[in-house]
Amino acid sequence: MSLAKRIIPCLDVDNGRVVKGVKFVEIRDAGDPVENARRYNLEGADELTFLDITASSDNRDTMAHVVEAVAREVFIPLTVGGGIRELSDVRRMLNVGADKISINTAAVFNPEFVARAADKFGSQCIVVAVDAKRVSAPGDAGRWEIFTHGGRKPTGIDVLEWVEKMDSYGAGEILLTSMDRDGTRIGFDNDLTRQVSRAVKVPVIASGGVGNLQHLADGILEGEADAVLAASIFHFGEFRISEAKAFMRALDIEVRDD
């Protein structure tokens, strides 16, 4: 194998500003998306994900400007998500320089949207974001359902059936978030990640729950993820991307060297 496992910092953007931005001394403005992106790029981030956390229509204009500014000087793949509902939203973000577009709620309410977007723009740029929550009793074999509205609303859709469907509809990648683990800092739900990763042919990004570097490595080794995404451990300056890579390399996980 020589394909590297990817480490992806996620930046939450609200009204054009990174919330929970990097608190490094060399960053003057922790809320500036371009400064954050530049810093992560220097540290060796393999991609960047921008999540529009308010996703109102006004905010979408602002988000397009953010992506445009970042794409002008940071030359690694950029994923944009949050509030993508129409083909025109996808086109617009691609036109300003995004490489991949993450579709979440719109996919749940209208799965055909994923098929149409993949058909129109190519699977390589369509990421389906899946918010999964365990519904089986503790001790039972894992079963997870898709939840919407930040993990509050159940949909009754089985996660494994859903990701297979999204794979066949042309998703190029799955961004899998465990709503049980999100914000807990106790690690990914590796059981969930592994089952999803085995169910689909496309790459899977594990998300939700990272509190330390071992958790990132576990997502790869136990969860069989192709990439790992984290926000807070990088934002608050606890760990640098370069430290995460050194940690993973020491465990024989293949990462990009520079």
Added chain:
Amino acid sequence: MQTIAVVDYGMGNLRSVVNALEAVGDKRDRVLLTSDPQQLAQADRIVFPGQGAAGDCMRAIDEYGLREAIISAAASRPFLGICMGMQVLIDFSEENQGTECLGIFAGKVKYFGDGHKDQGGVKLKVPHMGWNRVTQVKKHPLWHSIDDGSRFYFVHSYYLEPQDPSLIAGTTDYGVSFASVIAKDNVFALQCHPEKSADCGLQLLRNFVHWDGQP
């Protein structure tokens, strides 16, 4: 002062390619995103990107009336093919139940396959997405200041198999060892995305904008 034309036929994120060329070029260079065959004919060098499916790409090339302009540019000036812009230089792609391509080089484009595995039997995801190594198998000016085995960003499900192995300038392993870079005369084409490959990618583009087109 030179004009670098990026061929725009409605396929994919061309903004990144333009951004990257502007970042590495001389301030007086003009980076022109164009669908106009006339402008392509006058440009000093050509970048031919592409994303999506081979069938759509070929259809778009013909709808934009760009087939002759692309073939003629590839025969005459420094020419850089990227991703789908590399694959369609060949005769034929397996994609979309078989697609006739531009036929500038002999060979075909093949699918990694469902159930793709590495040599040890481990499942490999398709698309091949992420940072993989490019082994330089032929000396070329576009490798200047780029270490052999450097990682570039890939995202593709099909790969190129040229009939003439002497075309191959770089190889990458993903279950199979495939031709990730080909080069002949004034043409250099890669499966990976230099515009998304951080410093190595920018160095390659810098080499391209200064290249005299001699291998």
